[in-house]
Amino acid sequence: MGSGPPSRRTDSASDRAELDRLSRLGGLLSAADIAGFRVDPDGTILGVNDAFASLIGDDRSTLVGEPIDSIVAEGDLALSALLEHDDCNPPTSRPLSVHTVAGTTVACDVHLEVFRRGDGDPWVGGLLDHKSDAEANAAADADLSYGRTFRALxxxxxxxxxxxxxxxxxRYANPAVERILGHQPEELVGSSKVRIIPPRLRQAHLDALQRYLETGDRNLNWTYVELPGQHSDGHEVPLGVSLNDFVHDGDRYFVGLFRDITPRKEAERTLTENVAQLQSVAYLGEHALDSTDADDLLEKTTALVAAGLDVDCCAVSERVSERDAGGGRRIDTRASIGCETVFGTASVDGSDGRTGDDTDAGDIRSSLVSDALEATDAVVDDFEEGVATADGVSIHEAVAVAIGPSSDPWGVLETYATEPRKFQDHDLDFLESVSSILATGIQRQEYERRLSETVDELEASNERLEQFAYAVSHDLQEPLRMISSYLQLVENRYGDDLDEDGREFIEYAVDGARRLRQMIDGLLAYSRIDTQGQPFEPVDLGAVLEDVTTDLQVSIEDSNARVVVGDLPVVEGDAGQLRQLFQNLVSNAIKYSGDDPPSIEVTADREADRWAITVRDDGLGIDLDTQERLFQMFQRGHDVDPDGVGIGLAICRRIARRHGGDIAVDSDPGEWTAFTVTLPATESEQLESGCQRAE
Incomplete structure (x- = not known):
């Protein structure tokens, strides 16, 4: 029987569940040959089982609908008293006699309990525990028993x-106690319960029991509480316990129903470990992406792995190309936690994976590392009895996994358990995940290191080239000036003595010197863009274009050009260089307009965090093949201007890139050309744009 009435149910699903439970209980009662019955509050029999019908000697169908008082010798089961309290109907037991069809009277103990249907209406369930003569004479048995009814259940x-x-x-222990706690029931009966309570909790149990007997106060939830039990071999067993008390023959007793919840606790522990390990993997992955310090990454790894696996020893070791004297792989421990205690200082600071005195523990590590470096999965060494080190610490299980591809691993992630344990599959998955993150982080840092070195080399090379270009262009100025001067002297003094070919040759030489001077001046200007530029400040491009059109006013009037400038933004930059950039573009648009008057339009469009400023004309256009090399040094798009040397657009690109932008060209040959310069928006504009996107 239960310890109290079931809670009220109002839905059909609950009713079906109740019927299922009663059906299973009925099957158990029948198997145990226990007489059971159900009656309405007025005492009308609602149902009986076969054992009850057999006891009375009548058919089940005949008994249903009959008053229970017709069977009970005393004539009253006091159902009204049992149903008196609506919310609390404790089970009750009492002796009584029942009449059989054969005219005999059978002495029984009846056990009654109130149940409720889904609509809340009560009914009473009862069990009859009838004793044989031999059982009645054995009533003085020392242990408390409810007879065959209780024992069968x-x-x-x-x-x-x-x-x-x-x-x-x-006073009683069922057979399951031995399976759960290892104590034989017959040995427990008559002894104190504290035998099955861990010593650390025994006094608290006795104090709580005494307080309950004196005050009725319960210090824990009797319906369900989780407490440890003391196994006969000394270890603790986690239990889920339900408690209740009852009175029998004027004496109070307590009954505890408990089960071993070790599997559930193990599942909870595994789930908790999995969550912690996943969090560690996520944190380490984020740190590996952000960290630029390899040693810091490795130290955090050992700490996280030791915590995630609850071990005292973890190490990350880098592979050394040569092998040790014994033929094993040499390693260099880069980071460790707790390994000094296990292997000694020599192993942690050295590179051979062995302790100073070559103990078994050192051999274990050397072998484990060598196997891991050649394996594709985690390598596990299990030592049931433990392997003692020189310092008296025992290794019970060791795991190692290679870091990096199996064909060329960077190193090994090792961990050692100094307490008896078994690494589970999820532990190995955790180590392999950490190994993958380490490999990625180490590879990324190596790429970044190489990239940084390459960038440094390129910057140094560019600086040397700029210095060379500046030196060449500057140092060539004087010899070129001298050549031009002497050519003019030759022309002035001996021009009359030269024939037509001679004067033509002199003109070619003078023109070549002039063009060479222009190229040197352009090269000098190109080399000075980064080194001679001014600090950046807010620059109004509208004002810049106004100055440009003013400087080009003569060209604009001579060509009858139409220049339309739209609203332009303010950017961070070097005003002088930006003026040079747009003056080159507008000047080129006028120069390469063809026979028709030039029509030039300057506009600006916002593209995310950048401005795109376009200078468009409807002139000659540029061939696709020419577009691809247009921004290179000394390349020209047209032969319309004989004085051009092909360096203006290269300077424009250098200026745009110094400002964090770039320049591109698009054209339809014979129709139009558009040069687009992209420049970063100011920080305030980027912030405003970000806020608008968020809204």
Whole structure:
């Protein structure tokens, strides 16, 4: 029977569940040959089982609908008293006699309990525990028993049951107690319950029991509480316990129903470990992407792995190309936690994976590392009895996994358990995940290191080239000036003595010197863009274009050009260089307009965090093949201007890139050309744009 009435149910699903439970209980009662019945509050029999019908000697169908008082010798089961309290109907037991069809009277103990249907209406369930003469004479048996009814139910349950008296002495224990706690029931009966309570909790149990007997206060949830039990071999077993108390023959007793919840606790522990390990992997992955310090990454790895696996020793070791004297792989420990205690200082600071005195533990590490470097999965060494090190610490299990591809691993992630344990599959998955993150982080840092070195080399090379270009262009100025001067002297003094060919040759030489001077001046200007530029400040491009059109006013009027400038932004930059850039573009648009008057339009469009400023004309256009090399040094798009040397657009690109932008060209040959310069928006504009996107 239960410890109290079931809670009220109002839905059909709950009713079906109740019927299912009663059906299973009925099957158990029948198997145990226990007489059971159900009656309405007025005493009308609602149902009986075969054992009840057999006891009375009548058919089940005949008994249903009959008053229970017609069977009970005393004539009254006091159902009204049992149903008096609406919210609390404790089970009750009492002796009585029943009449059989054969005219005999059978002495029984009746056990009654109130149940409620889904609509809340009550009904009473009862069990009859009838004793044979031999059983009646054995009533003085020392252990407390409810007879065959209680024993049949208790022996069939997989959960442990213990009945105690107010002195915490065991009066009954079912067979499941031995399976759960290792104590034989017959040995427990008559002894104190504290035998199955861990020593650290025994006094608290006795104090709580005494307080309950004196005040009725419960210090824990009797419906369900999780407490440890003391196994006969000394270890603790996690238990889920339900408690209740009852009165029998004027004495109070306590009954505890408990089950071993070790599997559930193991599942909870595994789930908790999995969550912690996943969090560690996520944190380490984020740190590996942000960190530029390899040693810091490795130290954090050992700490996280040691915590995630609850071990005292973890190390990250880098592979050394040569092998040790014994033929094993040489390693250099880059980071470790707790390994000095296990292997000694020589191993942690050295590179051979062995302790100073070559103990078994050192051999274990050397072998484990060598195997891991040649394996594709985690390598596990299990030592049931433990392997003692020189310092008296035992290794019970060791795991290592290679860091990096199996064809060329960077190193090994090792961990050692100094307490008896078994690494689970999820532990190995955790180590492999950490290994993958380490490999990625180390590879990324190596790429960044190489990239940084390459960038440094390129910057140094560019600086040397700029210095060379400046030196060449500057140092060539004087010899070129001298050549031009002497050519003019030759022309002035001996021009009359030269024939037409001679004067033509002199003109070619002078023109070549002039063009060479222009190229040197352009090269000098190109080399000075980064070194001679001014600090950046807010520059109004509208004002810049206004100055440009003013400077080009003569060309604009001579060509009858039409220049339309739209609203232009303010950017961070070097005003002088930006003026040079747009003056080159507008000047080129006028120069390469063809026979028709030039029509030039300057506009600006916002593209995310950048401005795109376009200078468009409807002139000659540029061939696609020419577009691809247009921004290179000394390349020209047209032969319309004989004085051009092909360096203006290269300077424009250098200026745009110094400002964090770039320049591109698009054209339809014979129709139009558009040069687009992209420049970063100011920080305030980027912030404003970000806020608008967020809204």
């Amino acid at each position: 208790a022996d069939a349950l997989p959960d442990g049951i213990i009945v105690l008296d107010t002195d915490s002495d065991v």
